[in-house]
Amino acid sequence: MSSSPRRETFRDVFAVREFRALWVSQVLSVGGDRLALVALTLLVYDRTHSALLAAVAYAAGYVPYIVGGLFLSGLADRLPRREVMVGCDVIRAAIVGVMLVPHMPLDVLVAMLYAVTLVQPPFDAARSAILPDMLDGQRYALAAAAMQTTYRVALVVGAAVGGVMVAVIGARSALGADAATFVASALIVGLGTRARPVPAGRPRQGQLARLGAGARLVFGDRALRTLLLLGWLVALYEVPEGIAAPYAARLGGGPVAAGLLIASTQVGAVLVTPVFTSKIGPLTRLRWMGPMAVTACSVLVLTAARPGLGVSMAIFALSGTFAIYQVAANTAFVARLPNERRAQAFGLANAGLVVGQGVAFMAAGAAAEVIPPSTVVALGGGLGALAAGGLALRWRRMSPAVGRHSARHLRDHASHPGGIAKAPVRGADSRAPRHGIAVKNPGLTVSQELRARSRS
Template identity: 30%
Template sequence: MRTYAELFAVREFRNLFLANCAGIAAHTTSALALGALTYAATSSALLTALSMFGAPLAGVLGSLTLLSAADSVPPRRALTLAALLATAGAALQAVPGLPLWARFAVIFVNAYVGSVAGGARWALLTDIVPVDAYVLARATMNTSVGVMQIAGFGLAGVLLVWLSPYQVFLLALALRAVSAAVGWFGLAERPARASGRVTVARTHLVNRTIWADPGRRSLLLNLWVPGGLIVGCEALFVPYAGDRAGFLLAAAALGMLVGDVVVGRFLTPARRERWIHPLRLLLAVPYLAILLSPPLPVAMAVALVASVGYAATLPLQERLIAHSPPEARGQALGLHGNGMLAAQAVCAALAGAAADLVAPSRAVALVAAVALAATVALTPRPAPDRTRTRPAAARGRWRLRRAEQVGAGQNGPVNDGRPGGHPRVAHSPAWRTS
């Protein structure tokens, strides 16, 4: 499966794609409407920013407490329940007299539950398409997210000129309902990946199992930190370019689109592997040129070229899937997604703090230099193969089996009759998970 025609010929992928597009459009339209309401009520830039972009912080809490539901609940049900809750949230936001604190509570509850939906969605994608088509499918989904964000913000901006924020929330409500309906009627019912109840104990145990493996830990850090720092650079576009910042944001979005299309559609798996490190360096190096305060066209070229480097996350996600046991794949992908969003929020705040101390151009270059240093520091070094009496995968499966018993309320010893389990995937030894 190497073409978009083949990909969209898969009925479930089409429906998952449409449901995700509707959900992203609903989120962006309601975020801008809520931002307009918040600023009108408080005149606070901080509260307005939190209303629009602070929700990922609730996703961190979800990752620590609820994320095991990404594997313990059948995926169609998890996605539909999250979409229905978001629909109810949009309905509440459309109520004119709702207090501001209640509006914040609604978005954070939705984000908390949505932290599970992300892991379930990306794990389900691995079931819908063949293994060799995952990168193309994920790149296509990534592209749709960017397009729908631009369309959602643009549409909401136009509508807010003519309509009240409450009426824009009604549009978001309709889009949320479409997402829930397409997810429920367009996806097949599948069993949960893991048995046992959804508990905080199980979430903690599986998180520890995922994080304890050096290879998976390295992959997660490489997926979180450098990209999060570059989002910090992008967060300074407004201080750097003022009312022309939109051109820089558009250039960055175009670069990301180009990277996803080229890497996801045209590179073979072997070439994707070879391009990981160059793309990761490309993400940071061009932004060093902003230190010279170049004119807008040059800065746009910098943002476009650098953002192509975001495509390195596609083969890294491919590795994370290959090195995660199937019964914990949803939680591993949920950790990746929620950690990435949290890292972006934190790095954007740190970059903004830096720009309060030095000129925006210097702050961009400084954050890019830190991103480059982090990229080099986090690049794994080849390690010699070592013989272990108990493979890491077997230890991971023991912990996951233990997590299932914890979720079922059992506290007795675990008897795993198999000496091993999850096979090693033949990747570069620099990214081994043992």
């Protein structure tokens, strides 16, 4: 009699030395980025008392990412990914070190911060691309969940700590601490992860040709395109973050209320993501992905009733909770990418996400000048729900994990040790690589999922 396979846990993931190194480097990198951004923004405002110039400085955390995501992320497909990460950390540490020179003009400081952000996308792409080489299947899903949760926490804590450090030790010392985080990250990645060769089969093309090939890969495959658009929905359900200040002001609150609203958007995801990833089987996550995306957006429509601070925070937390569908979307996206194109695809996805968020935040801010911020949030949620509904239906028709033919499809592949690995997705472009939506060593096997279906 065969025993049921043991379910993978977060302990199993953190038992992998390489993942621990990658995780610690992420904490240092994200925390350092937020620290430098807050420090320089406050320094600019302190010297100029100009909200516009302070906003220009804060934009350094986003605008250069678009260029770097499009044109530099592919470096992690042409060079060893560990060396790309270490090199990016060393470059960022050097730039921030130069920023510590006394009496540096503000415009030069802002330009250097833009340069620091420009180097971030290849680091992020290399880290995202190398993670599936360290862990696969359910372990990868757990690792991705840990990374996403850590990123959310580091954003909030990094910004808060940045403000405190600037107040206590000054902006220049805070920048010095930022440089130290990059040096530490480089050492941890260099010593804590093993060297891997450049991905086999990498194309010998120019930068624009590689960018075009990456775009054709992502947008030419219906499954990848659907997963990508599901990921980009974050621009609509995170509108509350972009207009938290006017939303709080409309409720009679100030900076503290705005901070609580922003924090509430992350609380649900931080608490529920570990449970969702470790307790729910991979096929179930894929099946729930579409409905959860719809709910993450549609729940924001409730703000049309102009609720108070407490209810608004609860609505935003609930929206963020359902947004954990991104774990399933990320896992499926990675499984379908060929290794030699993985970093470029991540770069395109991240660049599009930043552009989408920027456009959504600006549009929401402009709309909030005319109509109540709560109405703006409700409109963004409604638009997101409509888009998510269309994407959910498209995914249901093409994914072997959902739909009326799913049980038969799963039985056909039940004997495959990788579950639904290499299963073709109906309607995908014939020119696209048929990697399917691989689920190796899943927490629940296909047969277990089928038994659960029959019981339900």
